[in-house]
Amino acid sequence: xxxxxxxxxxxxxxxxxxxxxxxxxxxxxxxxxxxxxxxxxxxxxxxxxxxxxxxxxxxxxxxxxxxxxxxxxxxxxxxxxxxxxxxxxxxxxxxxxxxxxxxxxxxxxxxxxxxxxxxxxxxxxxxxxxxxxxxxxxxxxxxxxxxxxxxxxxxxxxxxxxxxxxxxxxxxxxxxxxxxxxxxxxxxxxxxxxxxxxxxxxxxxxxxxxxxxxxxxxxxxxxxxxxxxxxxxxxxxxxxxxxxxxxxxxxxxxxxxxxxxxxxxxxxxxxxxxxxxxxxxxx
Amino acid sequence: xxxxxxxxxxxxxxxxxxxxxxxxxxxxxxxxxxxxxxxxxxxxxxxxxxxxxxxxxxxxxxxxxxxxxxxxxxxxxxxxxxxxxxxxxxxxxxxxxxxxxxxxxxxxxxxxxxxxxxxxxxxxxxxxxxxxxxxxxxxxxxxxxxxxxxxxxxxxxxxxxxxxxxxxxxxxxxxxxxxxxxxxxxxxxxxxxxxxxxxxxxxxxxxxxxxxxxxxxxxxxxxxxxxxxxxxxxxxxxxxxxxxxxxxxxxxxxxxxxxx
Numbered sequence: 001x002x003x004x005x006x007x008x009x010x011x012x013x014x015x016x017x018x019x020x021x022x023x024x025x026x027x028x029x030x031x032x033x034x035x036x037x038x039x040x041x042x043x044x045x046x047x048x049x050x051x052x053x054x055x056x057x058x059x060x061x062x063x064x065x066x067x068x069x070x071x072x073x074x075x076x077x078x079x080x081x082x083x084x085x086x087x088x089x090x091x092x093x094x095x096x097x098x099x100x101x102x103x104x105x106x107x108x109x110x111x112x113x114x115x116x117x118x119x120x121x122x123x124x125x126x127x128x129x130x131x132x133x134x135x136x137x138x139x140x141x142x143x144x145x146x147x148x149x150x151x152x153x154x155x156x157x158x159x160x161x162x163x164x165x166x167x168x169x170x171x172x173x174x175x176x177x178x179x180x181x182x183x184x185x186x187x188x189x190x191x192x193x194x195x196x197x198x199x200x201x202x203x204x205x206x207x208x209x210x211x212x213x214x215x216x217x218x219x220x221x222x223x224x225x226x227x228x229x230x231x232x233x234x235x236x237x238x239x240x241x242x243x244x245x246x247x248x249x250x251x252x253x254x255x256x257x258x259x260x261x262x263x264x265x266x267x268x269x270x271x272x273x274x275x276x277x278x279x280x281x282x283x
Numbered sequence: 284x285x286x287x288x289x290x291x292x293x294x295x296x297x298x299x300x301x302x303x304x305x306x307x308x309x310x311x312x313x314x315x316x317x318x319x320x321x322x323x324x325x326x327x328x329x330x331x332x333x334x335x336x337x338x339x340x341x342x343x344x345x346x347x348x349x350x351x352x353x354x355x356x357x358x359x360x361x362x363x364x365x366x367x368x369x370x371x372x373x374x375x376x377x378x379x380x381x382x383x384x385x386x387x388x389x390x391x392x393x394x395x396x397x398x399x400x401x402x403x404x405x406x407x408x409x410x411x412x413x414x415x416x417x418x419x420x421x422x423x424x425x426x427x428x429x430x431x432x433x434x435x436x437x438x439x440x441x442x443x444x445x446x447x448x449x450x451x452x453x454x455x456x457x458x459x460x461x462x463x464x465x466x467x468x469x470x471x472x473x474x475x476x477x478x479x480x481x482x483x484x485x486x487x488x489x490x491x492x493x494x495x496x497x498x499x500x501x502x503x504x505x506x507x508x509x510x511x512x513x514x515x516x517x518x519x520x521x522x523x524x525x526x527x528x529x530x531x532x533x534x535x536x537x538x539x540x541x542x543x
Binding site for chain 2: 168170171173174175176177178179180184188189192193195273274275
């Protein structure tokens with residue numbers, strides 16, 4: 001048996017440099033933000049000590065962390081309430097946004113007639129609409145849902161409408177040639193073609209539905225046992241309980257980050273085999 | 284034998300004095316008359332703006348003429364047309380198999396029902412083993428092969444092709460030319476092929492209709508009498524050169540005759 005002789009691949013200096021840079025970039029992408037974050041927290045802690053800032057104005061990070069643990073039952077129950085509103089409204093935004101978009105693309109006339117209403121809903125600040133919703137709707141959950149839905153559904157509607165209309169003309173001709181029905185054209189052509197646009201809208205809507213839920217709760221001024229994180233923040237503000245305020249804030253922003261990451265992952269998994277946006281820059 | 288030959292040369296469809304004027308006043312086609320016979324490999328050759336693509340779209344029923352009559356031989360309908368666009372026009376979210384399946388799927392054929400026909404055709408266009416590949420993983424030539432397979436999967440009587448190889452490199456184009464001729468001789472469909480390449484039209488067709496622009500119209504018809512099968516050797520033969528010279532001359536005349 002002959003021993004396999006494997007020559008080391010010849011790499012010139014430029015290629016070696018490029019490989020090194022790529023490796024550094026891969027590491028830096030994770031290490032840098034984490035390092036900066038740790039540095040910022042350390043600086044926050046030091047500032048509190050150096051300037052002897054009282055806890056009710058700016059609590060030290062350690063205190064916030066221990067509050068997060070000690071108030072966990074209260075805070076996480078509230079987080080669940082807020083998340084329930086957020087996810088429900090996101091779900092309704094998907095159903096409503098996609099449904100309306102499909103309706104719009106079935107007829108130019110429908111789109112022309114109703115799109116302005118969607119825009120009016122979008123551009124009017126939700127805080128200004130809320131008192132009306134407050135008068136008309138009794139159920140607390142329904143109030144918050146409507147509010148959050150109004151904020152979240154527009155990006156899905158407008159993106160999906162754009163996507164449904166951005167179909168290769170030749171493919172439409174091909175479907176016509178093969179005698180495709182309206183339903184077949186929607187099912188096999190327009191909906192798949194709109195997918196990247198829809199997912200882009202969904203990512204925006206995910207963040208907005210959380211914002212909508214929190215804002216709605218703020219304006220509703222809901223309090224009591226089954227209330228969300230926003231009411232915990234208001235409460236803590238009144239009582240100058242800054243550590244709990246910070247802890248609640250951290251939870252909200254963590255929820256937002258998780259929602260964003262999950263939606264990004266979903267979008268990547270769906271598009272990775274065909275869409276330009278999901279391709280790695282390997283060439 | 285003789286009856287079959289006769290059947291092969293019967294008119295499949297006739298364009299009689301077909302005209303097309305768009306809403307913006309542009310006349311794309313004026314009084315164009317031509318006959319496509321069963322078994323023809325007919326090329327529409329001409330400069331851009333001569334209405335060759337418009338003629339093809341009118342034949343396909345994608346566009347309706349503003350004047351004239353389109354006469355199909357009886358018992359033919361849309362099911363008998365396959366169309367190949369200038370771009371491969373594959374659905375980027377579907378793999379090769381699903382793309383080729385599409386025309387059958389739209390007619391209600393299930394995946395299992397359609398599979399034998401699809402596999403056979405993919406083998407004919409040399410794409411066996413690429414069923415699961417996504418369009419973006421294919422080269423330009425392979426995408427075009429998939430597109431041709433899709434057009435042929437319904438076993439059309441008439442294959443309409445709108446400059447299908449214009450965007451490909453020459454080597455790929457030559458290979459696809461040959462494979463298309465093989466398929467045509469084997470499966471005996473009729474082809475109407477739009478091109479602006481003299482060399483391609485001479486290599487492929489038995490009839491060339493030269494068109495002129497401004498307004499788009501039929502200028503003259505040429506017969507290419509070289510026998511099939513035509514292989515790579517035909518490209519270098521003096522006969523081919525002579526035919527190309529002749530066709531180029533007619534095309535030059537057509538461009539000279541443009542209304543200015």
